[in-house]
Amino acid sequence: MEKAGGSRPSLPRAQTVQLSGEGSMTSTPAPPVFKRGNSIQLPALPRLIRFALLIALDVAVFWLLNRLASLGYYPLMAAVLIITLFVNFVLIRREAYPLRWMLIGLIMMGLFTIYPIIFTVWVAFTNYGEGHLITKKQAIDQILDLTYLPPSGKAYSWTAFRSDEGDYALWLIDAEGNAYLAKPDEPLSQPQPGEMGVGPLDARGIPESIEGYRRLNQIQAATDRNLKNIKFGEEGKTIQIRSPSEAAELLPLYVYDPDLDAMINQETGVVYKNLRGTFTSADGKTLRPGFIEFIQFDNFRDFFISPALRGPLLRLVTWNFAFAFFSLLLNFSLGLFIAILFNDPNFPLKKLIRSLLIIPYTVPALITILIWRGMLNPDIGVISRFLYSTIGWSPQWFTDPWWAKIAILLVNLWLSYPYFMLICSGALQSISEEIYAAAEVDGANPWQKFWRITLPLLLVAVGPLLIASFTFNFNNFNLIYLFNAGGPPMAGTPTPAGHTDILISYVYNLAFSGSRGVNYGFASAITIIIFFIVGTITLFQFRYTRMWEEVGENA
Known part of the structure; x- marks a missing residue:
């Protein structure tokens, strides 16, 4: 005790x-x-091994972060840093021990799911796109590398020499025939054969050899990537290779003024100020390349109020909603009609016909869309030729905006009605026959039974699937892109757009296939807008789903 x-x-x-x-x-x-x-407590050796591997990982990540920072990939650098800190926390802190079993999965989720979403949001607030793909520092460095030949500058013919250690020398001959030996960071000299290691001269006055150097032929010199970047001669009077046959006393064409945030042309004196990531002069001339710059809500503002984009975007948004709505209405209506038809136990050959009707759902959509595109071809398509031979006329499925939209809805109807037929067939089985019997006693006709019993109770079961179908069709990129790539094209639009384009295909054209240059920032902004549109519609429709459930409970 x-x-x-x-x-x-x-x-x-x-x-x-x-x-x-x-x-x-x-x-x-x-x-x-x-x-x-x-x-x-774990034994000492396993703990030491674990910490040694963790330190090695941190060192490798530190090197990678420096590399990413030098390249200007700051969003990816931030993502890698956060993931590395998380890995260290999980492996060091004992309370995070259970997360170790999910660590690989969490890392993959962070890199390939969360990071792309965050990166898309970041891009939406920048001018990232054609001509603006690098950082400001990289753009300034590239512009400052441009040179020009001042009026007082001299030009030379040149021959290159290279040592085994990778050092270079030039033998220069000016217009008067004077020869010079040029090396980096050294003043020009005029040695004679036998002086400074210069060997005998050939017929053109070029040394056959220079001590410690090997003469490069024209092909070797033209393919040497280092030569054009080397400045020969003393500081302030350097000589650079200008072309395969000429070297000259070149000067930097531009200087950067950090106070003005502008580039100044030393030859003309023109000032190029930073305007949304592009150095632009007063008369509208620009310097390339531009650079990535944070432009706040400009992309979203352009989407909503830009006069140039208002016309095509208004039509695109209207068609996008119409396409999703009519696709859902037609697909659900046809699927429900077939399901009710085959719900009759006395329907002949019901199983055989139902199996045949499911075939469009089993064929990959990619193949089906391409087959329909071929059948509607105005020249060799089976449907077009049949209509033309029968009634002497065939719709212009690919050139007329209205018939192109009808064709899109027709193909989508073929692709989707088997799905709704299946789900409606299953949902109809859950409706008790006693309800219909009671309705018949009350004198209800078939039409009243459908509107008052079948449809409300059916919507309770398939309501969430209808919402998912609407959302899918709102972003049904494959159908639009594979059938006619959003055509026919709209005339006079500042960005590529077609009459059957929906927002997601328009975003694709902006981001990846724009003939006037891609615009990732604007495409990302539209993607975020699409997300909020679809989210709002989904929440709104879920409200009505709850209303349908209340109807089902009261039935």
Whole structure:
């Protein structure tokens, strides 16, 4: 017993076990119980190995972060840094021990799911796109590399020499026939054969050899990527290779003024100020390349109020909603009609015909869309030729805006009605026949039974699927792109757009296939707008789904 006022560590109690067939009792110690607060210490060697691997990982990530920073990939650098800190937390902190079993999956989710979403949001607030793909520092460095030949500058013919250590020298001959030896960071010299290691001259006055250097032929010199970047001669009067046959005393064409945030042309004196990531002069001339710059809500503002984009965007948004709505209405109506038709137990050959009607759902949509595109071809398509031979006229499925939209809805109807036929067939089986019997007693006709019983109870079951179908069709890129790529094209639009384009295909054209240059920033902004549109519609439709459930409960 424990003495009053004292305490002692609790020891595991002995367990008394009755052995069958014997009258004796044996006691065995119980396994130790680890209470909260106790910790299981790993052996020293595994812990050292774990920390050594973690340190090696951190060093590798530190090198990668420096590399990403030098390239200007700051969003990816931030993502890698956050993931690395998270990995360190999980591997070091004991309370995060359960997360170790999910660590690889969490890293993949962060890199390939969360990071692309965050990066898309970041891009939406920038001018990232054609001509603006690099950082400001990289753009300034490229512009400052441009040179010009001042009026007082001299031009030379040149021959290159290279040492085994990778050092270069030029033999220069000016217009008067004077020869010079040029090396980086050294003044020009005029050595004679035998001086400074210069060997005998050939018929053109070029040394056959220079001590420590090897003469490069024209092909070797033209393919050497280092030569054009080397400045020969002393500082302030350097000579650079200008062409395969000419070197000259070139000067930087532009200088950067950080106070004005502008480039100044030293030859003409024109000032190019930073305007949304592009150095632009007062008369509208620009310097390339531009650079990525944060432009706040300009992309969203252009989407809503830009006069140039208002016309095509208004038509695109209207058609996008109409396409999703009419696709859902037609597909659901045809699928429900077939399901009700085959719900009659006396319908002949029901199983065979139902199996045949499911075939469009089993064929990959890619193949089906391409087949329909061929059948509607105005020259060789089966449907077009049949209509023309029968009634002497065939719709212009690919050139007329209205018939192109009808063709899109027709192909989508073929692709989707089997799906609604299947789900409606299953949902109809859940409606009790007793309800219909009671309605018949009350004198309800078939039309009233459909509107008052079948449809409300059916919507309770398929309502969420209808919402999912509307959302899918709102972003049904494959159908639009594969059938006619959004055509026919709209005339006079500042960005590429077609009459059957929906927002997602328009975003694709902006981001990847724009003939006037891609615009990732604007495309990302539209993507975010699409997300909020679809989210709002989904929430709105879920409200009505709850209303349908209330109808079903009261039925």
